[in-house]
Each structure stands twice: as structure tokens, then as C-alpha cells.
Amino acid sequence: MLEEYFKSLLNKKLPENLYNPIDYILQQGGKRLRPNLVRMSAKMFGADENAVRNVAAAFEMLHNFTLIHDDIMDEAPIRRGKPTVYKKWNGNVAILAGDALATLSMQEMLKTPAPAETVLQLVNLLGKTCIEVCEGQQLDLDFETCDDVTIDDYIEMIRLKTAVMLAGCLKAGALLAASPASDAEHVYNCGIYLGLAFQLRDDLLDVYADEAEFGKMIGGDIKENKKTYLFLRALNDSSEEQHEKLRFFFSSDNVDFEEKFSAIKQIYSDLDIKAKTESEILKYVESSFDELSQVHVADSLKNELKGWIEQLTFRNK
Amino acid sequence: MLEEYFKSLLNKKLPENLYNPIDYILQQGGKRLRPNLVRMSAKMFGADENAVRNVAAAFEMLHNFTLIHDDIMDEAPIRRGKPTVYKKWNGNVAILAGDALATLSMQEMLKTPAPAETVLQLVNLLGKTCIEVCEGQQLDLDFETCDDVTIDDYIEMIRLKTAVMLAGCLKAGALLAASPASDAEHVYNCGIYLGLAFQLRDDLLDVYADEAEFGKMIGGDIKENKKTYLFLRALNDSSEEQHEKLRFFFSSDNVDFEEKFSAIKQIYSDLDIKAKTESEILKYVESSFDELSQVHVADSLKNELKGWIEQLTFRNK
Numbered sequence: 001m002l003e004e005y006f007k008s009l010l011n012k013k014l015p016e017n018l019y020n021p022i023d024y025i026l027q028q029g030g031k032r033l034r035p036n037l038v039r040m041s042a043k044m045f046g047a048d049e050n051a052v053r054n055v056a057a058a059f060e061m062l063h064n065f066t067l068i069h070d071d072i073m074d075e076a077p078i079r080r081g082k083p084t085v086y087k088k089w090n091g092n093v094a095i096l097a098g099d100a101l102a103t104l105s106m107q108e109m110l111k112t113p114a115p116a117e118t119v120l121q122l123v124n125l126l127g128k129t130c131i132e133v134c135e136g137q138q139l140d141l142d143f144e145t146c147d148d149v150t151i152d153d154y155i156e157m158i159r160l161k162t163a164v165m166l167a168g169c170l171k172a173g174a175l176l177a178a179s180p181a182s183d184a185e186h187v188y189n190c191g192i193y194l195g196l197a198f199q200l201r202d203d204l205l206d207v208y209a210d211e212a213e214f215g216k217m218i219g220g221d222i223k224e225n226k227k228t229y230l231f232l233r234a235l236n237d238s239s240e241e242q243h244e245k246l247r248f249f250f251s252s253d254n255v256d257f258e259e260k261f262s263a264i265k266q267i268y269s270d271l272d273i274k275a276k277t278e279s280e281i282l283k284y285v286e287s288s289f290d291e292l293s294q295v296h297v298a299d300s301l302k303n304e305l306k307g308w309i310e311q312l313t314f315r316n317k
Numbered sequence: 318m319l320e321e322y323f324k325s326l327l328n329k330k331l332p333e334n335l336y337n338p339i340d341y342i343l344q345q346g347g348k349r350l351r352p353n354l355v356r357m358s359a360k361m362f363g364a365d366e367n368a369v370r371n372v373a374a375a376f377e378m379l380h381n382f383t384l385i386h387d388d389i390m391d392e393a394p395i396r397r398g399k400p401t402v403y404k405k406w407n408g409n410v411a412i413l414a415g416d417a418l419a420t421l422s423m424q425e426m427l428k429t430p431a432p433a434e435t436v437l438q439l440v441n442l443l444g445k446t447c448i449e450v451c452e453g454q455q456l457d458l459d460f461e462t463c464d465d466v467t468i469d470d471y472i473e474m475i476r477l478k479t480a481v482m483l484a485g486c487l488k489a490g491a492l493l494a495a496s497p498a499s500d501a502e503h504v505y506n507c508g509i510y511l512g513l514a515f516q517l518r519d520d521l522l523d524v525y526a527d528e529a530e531f532g533k534m535i536g537g538d539i540k541e542n543k544k545t546y547l548f549l550r551a552l553n554d555s556s557e558e559q560h561e562k563l564r565f566f567f568s569s570d571n572v573d574f575e576e577k578f579s580a581i582k583q584i585y586s587d588l589d590i591k592a593k594t595e596s597e598i599l600k601y602v603e604s605s606f607d608e609l610s611q612v613h614v615a616d617s618l619k620n621e622l623k624g625w626i627e628q629l630t631f632r633n634k
Contacts, residue, residue, distance in 0.1 A: 014452070015452060015455045015456055015459060017455055017458070017459055018451060018452055018455040069412055069413070069416060072408075072409075072412060073409040073412060073413070091389075091408070092389075092390045092458060095386055095389060095390060095412060096386070096390070096451055096454055096455055096458075098412075098416070099386060099415075099416075099419065099447075099451050100448055100451040100452075102416065102419065102420075103419075103444055103447045103448045103451065104448065106423060106440075106444050107441075107444045107445075107448065110437065110440060110441055110444065116433035116434050116437055117433050119437060120427065120433055120436060120437065123423075123427060123440060124424075124427055127420055127423050127424045127427065128424075130416075130420045131417055131420045131421065131424065134335060134413055134416050134417040134420065135331070135332060135335055135417075137413060138332045138334055138335040138413055139332055141334070141409060141413075142332060142334055
């Protein structure tokens with residue numbers, strides 16, 4: 001299990017104030033989506049199993065580093081049902097713990113038992129992923145104060161902030177198996193489309209999930225005036241009157257939340273935003289499958305990944 | 318020039334809000350101590366000149382990443398006579414710019430035109446340096462609220478926070494030249510002792526520099542109750558009465574600075590702290606030279622580095 005492995009990595013490391021917050025976030029679990037993508041891809045391409053753990057751990061560490069720093073920037077108090085590092089300790093601890101975790105991620109990748117050239121490719125992939133996630137996070141911050149974000153801008157932002165890491169995990173499996181460059185690119189693109197579909201599903205669930213099943217508050221994005229795909233699509237498709245209403249509700253913090261949520265939901269319903277978003281998700285899933293179909297391994301080996309992609313992008317929670 | 322090279326690296330990169338702060342700090346110059354150490358070491362070991370720039374740039378970028386994040390943690394408004402990134406923009410921009418710069422540093426190292434095994438050694442060195450600097454920074458933060466910091470604790474903190482990066486720069490030259498492991502270790506240790514001497518000189522200059530020549534305020538460490546070598550040594554060597562006075566002045570923010578500075582300086586003078594610190598610096602410089610003497614290259618090739626070590630550790634500003 002990854003938890004035990006992370007425990008062993010951090011065992012007795014000092015200073016405690018640096019490593020305790022890292023241990024805290026790595027032990028929280030979460031979906032472990034990225035390690036699973038690495039594992040599935042490595043298996044599909046027939047990579048050496050012994051090398052998978054380092055790569056899977058490296059991506060999971062990179063992901064958690066971004067969470068620690070994002071939570072400072074968003075002043076987020078809770079993640080996975082527990083106080084964020086920033087809240088449980090403080091901003092300085094969270095900055096430094098994130099810095100160290102990003103470095104540990106790279107060190108983990110460097111430990112991968114593979115030829116030097118392969119390890120270099122993997123570390124390059126990790127670096128490219130990390131810089132693009134930073135770019136995506138900056139765009140996300142920029143969008144908060146920008147009034148003319150387009151749907152294309154938004155897709156580019158989530159490509160960087162969310163999709164490239166899922167794509168990187170899938171590509172890593174191809175690199176580990178020394179598969180042809182074209183296979184590595186196709187599985188990478190498969191991950192990009194998966195990531196876009198995954199994020200749009202996230203946007204959709206914020207409004208249409210069953211609260212009990214979803215496990216977190218419905219309408220959080222609307223409450224925080226987040227420019228999600230649903231909002232931007234509604235803005236794009238709206239009449240002048242609807243446009244003004246959307247602008248009004250998304251620029252005011254003083255409106256009663258129930259009132260705001262139901263007004264927005266009514267506009268979404270009038271504009272058929274749910275179906276439009278679902279159709280967009282379907283398009284991305286099809287593109288993802290199309291990229292996967294161009295990977296040169298037996299179809300039977302692709303089924304596990306295909307199943308996962310369907311599960312992630314058509315999930316209810 | 319490194320400035321031009323940094324300009325070319327960042328040219329037209331987007332989003333601007335991510336890359337402008339990075340450009341801002343990299344164009345400020347500073348001593349460029351770390352790139353110079355890489356260059357001198359590479360030359361001494363006879364490494365390929367074409368590979369030096371990437372390595373030098375990588376270490377300078379890593380150093381500037383630590384400055385950006387340290388300035389948030391210290392709430393420092395000014396660095397190199399200009400507003401810090403944290404102050405000129407804000408905390409979120411500084412967190413993300415630092416994250417991206419650390420990643421760019423690794424990517425820069427990966428570009429080094431050298432055999433794969435060498436590049437892996439260099440990236441490993443960079444990662445080890447980065448994690449140790451984080452550990453040193455955490456210890457520094459811990460010491461702020463710790464009343465029983467020993468001189469040994471302090472030396473360990475500055476070894477991590479300051480010395481390992483100088484040592485890493487020197488070791489990188491040996492790695493680039495594929496020199497024997499023992500040479501790489503000796504030049505690394507040479508850098509550790511250089512770093513310790515360098516930091517003790519810094520501590521000394523805070524109290525005894527000529528303000529005009531030093532170019533910054535004298536007594537800044539005393540004003541901020543920083544536990545420097547001088548303070549810890551004084552605490553260690555003091556009578557009960559002096560001990561109480563030191564504790565009093567270093568736990569109060571409400572005392573008039575002139576009064577505090579002159580009282581502390583008097584205790585330092587009574588305890589001969591200046592001479593004791595200078596003698597400690599001399600010991601470290603001798604150890605540094607001793608390590609350098611064990612490096613297997615012609616003595617004539619060591620002169621430039623030796624001259625630099627003397628200049629850095631016996632400097633007046």
C-alpha cells in the first residue's frame with residue numbers, strides 16, 4: 001500500500017515541523033487516482049512492475065504538493081474532510097512543506113529502477129507536468145478577477161491545472177516500458193481528454209449531484225462565484241436578461257445562497273446547460289477512447305483503463 | 318551574461334503573472350556567487366565549458382526560488398534594494414512564482430549537455446540541495462520560538478540553509494568533469510566550510526561592518542532578535558548577569574533600538590565575541606583549504622577558488 005510506503009519514506013526524518021505536515025497529507029489517502037493511472041498504463045504497456053511504485057508515488061507526491069499550496073492560495077480550511085495543512089499549522093509551514101514535498105517527488109522519480117535515459121525522460125515529464133500545473137493555477141487565479149474568460153480559456157486552464165497530470169501518469173507507463181514515442185503521445189492525449197471530461201464532470205456534480213452521495217456541499221462553486229464550464233457556457237448561450245442575472249449573482253457576495261443557487265439553477269435549466277455539459281463530456285470521452293485506440297497494444301489490455309475512464313467521467317460522486 | 322540568458326529563457330512565456338515575478342528577481346543580479354562557484358570549480362576540474370551555463374543557471378534559479386519563498390515567510394519588504402516579490406505582488410503570486418522557479422531550475426539542469434549518468438548525478442545533487450535548504454529554513458523558523466538553541470544547532474542550521482548550496486555548486490564542477498568521487502567529496506566539503514565561514518562573516522558584519530561600506534543597516538539581526546552565532550556564543554560564554562541582560566533584550570520588542578544595540582555590543586565586547594567569531598571563521602577557512610588541498614588537481618588551478626574563498630570570508634561588506 002502507498003500509505004505504508006510513504007510512512008517508510010518519511011520515517012524519522014527531521015525537522016519534525018517540516019515532515020509532519022507531509023506525512024499528514026500523504027496519509028489522508030484520497031482517490032489515489034494518479035498512482036492507479038500509472039499502474040494501469042504500466043501494466044497495459046507491459047512495463048517492469050518493480051519500477052511502478054516509484055513513479056506512482058512521485059506523481060501522488062507532486063499532486064499533494066499542489067494541494068498544499070493551492071489550499072494556502074484559496075484559504076481552504078478543509079480537504080478530504082480534514083483541516084488543510086495551511087489551517088492545521090500555518091501558511092509558512094504549508095509553503096515549506098509543499099516545497100519539500102515537490103522535491104521529494106522528484107527524488108522519488110530519480111530512484112526509479114530503470115535505464116538512465118528512461119529515468120531522465122520520467123524526470124523531464126514530471127518537471128513539464130509541474131510547470132504546467134503552476135501555469136494552470138496562475139490562470140485560475142487570474143480568472144477570478146477577469147470578466148471576459150471564454151470557454152476556450154477555461155478549457156486551456158483545466159488542461160494545465162488538471163489534465164496534464166493525469167496524462168503524465170499515463171505517459172509514464174509508456175516510458176517505463178520503452179514503448180514507441182507515438183504510443184506515449186497517444187496515451188498522453190488520452191489522458192488529456194480524460195482530464196477535461198473529469199473536470200467537466202466535477203463542475204456538473206457541483207450543481208447536480210445527490211448531496212448525500214456526493215459527500216460534500218452542493219453549489220460550492222456557485223457560492224464562491226467560480227467560473228466553471230457550466231457558468232461560462234450559460235453566459236455564452238444566454239439572452240441579455242439572463243446574462244445580466246448571471247453577472248449580478250456572480251458579482252455579489254451578499255445575496256442569500258438559497259436564492260442565488262435556485263436562480264442560477266433555473267437559468268441553467270432554461271438554457272439546457274446540464275445536457276450541453278454532458279454532451280461535451282461525452283465528446284471528450286470519445287476523443288480519449290479514440291487516442292487509446294491508436295495505441296499499439298492488444299485491445300484486451302486496454303479494457304481496465306477504458307473501464308476506469310468511463311467510471312471517472314460518468315461518476316455520480 | 319546570465320541576465321541575458323535568463324531573459325531568453327523566459328521570453329514570451331505565459332501567463333505573465335507567473336513569469337513576470339520570476340523575470341523580476343532573476344534580473345536583479347545580486348552577487349551571482351553560486352554561478353561563479355560552478356564556473357570556478359568546472360574550470361579547476363577541466364570540465365566541458367559548454368555544460369557550465371546550464372548548471373550555473375540552475376543553481377542561481379534554485380537560490381532565487383528560496384529567496385522568493387523565504388521573503389514571504391519572513392515578511393521581508395526589501396531585497397537587493399528593491400521590493401520583494403511578495404511585497405511587489407502578493408503572497409499567492411510569490412508562492413506560485415517560487416514553485417515555478419524551482420521547477421525551471423530542475424528543467425535547466427536537465428538540459429545540461431552531458432552523458433545521461435552525469436545529468437542524473439547533477440539532478441540528484443540539485444534535489445538533495447533543495448531538500449536540505451528546506452530543512453535548514455524550517456530549523457531557522459523553529460529557532461525563532463526556541464529558547465535553548467545551542468551553537469551546534471545553529472551550525473547545523475546554517476550548514477543546511479546556506480552551506481550545502483555553495484558546496485553543491487562546487488561539487489557540480491567535479492561531476493561535470495567526471496572527476497573521481499573522492500575529489501567531488503573533498504570539494505563539496507570545501508564548500509561546506511566556506512559556507513559556514515561565509516555565514517559567520519555575515520553575522521559579524523551585522524554588528525561590526527562600516528554602515529556606508531556594508532550598504533545596509535547595521536544591527537538588523539539584533540533588532541529582529543535573530544539568534545546569530547554572536548548571540549549564541551555570547552549566551553554560552555556569559556556570566557549570570559550578562560545572560561539575563563541578553564535574554565531581556567532579545568525577548569523585548571519595546572526597547573529603544575539604540576539602547577539595545579549599544580547594550581548588546583557592550584556585552585559582546587566584554588566577552589570578546591568579535592575575536593572569538595573571527596577565530597571560528599579562520600578555523601572554517603583552514604578546514605576549507607584543507608579539503609581543497611586533498612583535491613587531485615594541480616595547485617596552480619586551485620588559486621582562483623582559494624582567492625575567492627578568502628575574499629568571501631574576510632570581506633567587509
